Amino acid sequence: MEQVRRETTGGLLLQEGANGNPPLRGELLDQATELRSLVSGQSSGASRGKGMRTIAVLSGKGGVGKTNISVNLALAMNNMGIRVAILDADLGLANVDILFGMMPKYNLSHVIRGMRELEDVIVTVKEDVLIIPGGAGVQELADLDQTRQLALIDKLNGLEGRVDVLLVDTSAGIHRNILSFALASDTTVLLTTPEPTAIRDAYGVLKSLALNAAGSLDVNLLVNMAMSEEEAAAVAERIQMAANQFLSIPVPYVGYIPWDKKVREAVQLRQPFFEAFPTCKASLSLAGIAGRLARVETVVRDSDEGRQGRGVKAFLFRLTRRLGLRD
Structure with a gap:
């Protein structure tokens, strides 16, 4: 197998030059230009700020x-006519498929290793709702x-062009890989419960994101x-006040x-509660949240880590760049 050494230049991962020697400046520029050109969609005339949105x-x-x-x-977003894919990026207990009552045969690692094509890995839950099982591929990234x-x-x-929104289900905690997915996405949804430990840990995530972000969050x-x-409002206010006072970042409450017993019943049935019990309290609340998130517009910020707008290429460029950084 060809030996590859990575150099970090402006966050880009660059291969060795010819004959295994350190890359020459011209080669570095060529590689950087190739990746940036691919991501920005310059060759295809893609518009900045357009494309699939990542949450x-x-x-x-x-x-x-x-x-x-x-x-x-x-499912709530799809009910609004939005085409959605879920990337199961949980590093520990990947279980998006379980909640749909499915067991995928392949995952992202098979695509990375060239063993399968993307179509072989994607699981179609229903029309315009897809799952991309991450599996070991999340670590391999x-x-x-x-x-x-x-x-x-x-x-x-x-x-x-096939998906409007990519939802990335990450692991819990502040592991560097988890933060990388959040910082590479256009929007992040931070989840907590009223439990004191959950509130404390949610603030810990906010603090880690603020320390690692190159621009606004x-x-x-x-x-x-x-x-x-x-x-719920009291919990949100507590986190917002701390974030504003100590981190100087706004955290909109969506x-x-x-609490709804129908949610637990749906899990036992291995069905999403939005489908099993569409009129339960949890489903109705989630529908409103989906609507609010759908209306949140992503602001393209040129200064943020070389962001090149929205879309698959832009997201993966930011993600691989962040995951490739070494402490």
Whole structure:
């Protein structure tokens, strides 16, 4: 297997030059230009700020219903006519498929290794709702050299024009890989419950995002399993005040999901609650949240880590760049 050494120049992962020697300046520029050109869509005349939108769903603490919300949020958005794909990027317990009562045969690692095409991996839940199982491929993304980065970006670009929103279901916590998905996405939904430990850990995620972001953040707060609107609002206000006072970042509150026994019943049935019980309290609340998130416009910021607008290529460029950075 060809030996590859990575150089970090402005965050780009660059291969060795000819004959295994360090790359010459001209080669570095050629590689950087090739990746930037691919991402920005200059050759195809793509418009800046257009394309598929990426929304990462994350939490500081496990057990707050993150994957359940991701799955049902996808269905709620689809109910509005939005084409959605879910990337199951949970590093530990990938279980998006379980909530749909499915068991995928392949995952993203098979695409990365060239064993399968993207179409072989994608699971179609219903028309315009897709799942991309991450599996071991999520970890492997961090070790891709530039050639394989370009190949993967090219393969996943098949989602462009087919999907309006890519929901990224991440792991809980502040692992560097988790933060990378959040910082590479256009929008982040931070999930917490009224539990004191969940609130504390949600703030910990905000702090880590603020410390690692090169520019402004688009983080939206969602409170799950609240016993009342007042309880959820109090939780949101507590986090917003701390974020504003100590981190100087705004954290819009997009709503709450009330505690609802129908959610647990749906999980036991291995069905999303939005489909199993479309008129339950949780489903009705989530529909409103989906509408608010759909109306949030992503602002393209030229200064943010070389952002090149929205779309599959832009997201993967930012993601592979962040995952490739070494401490």
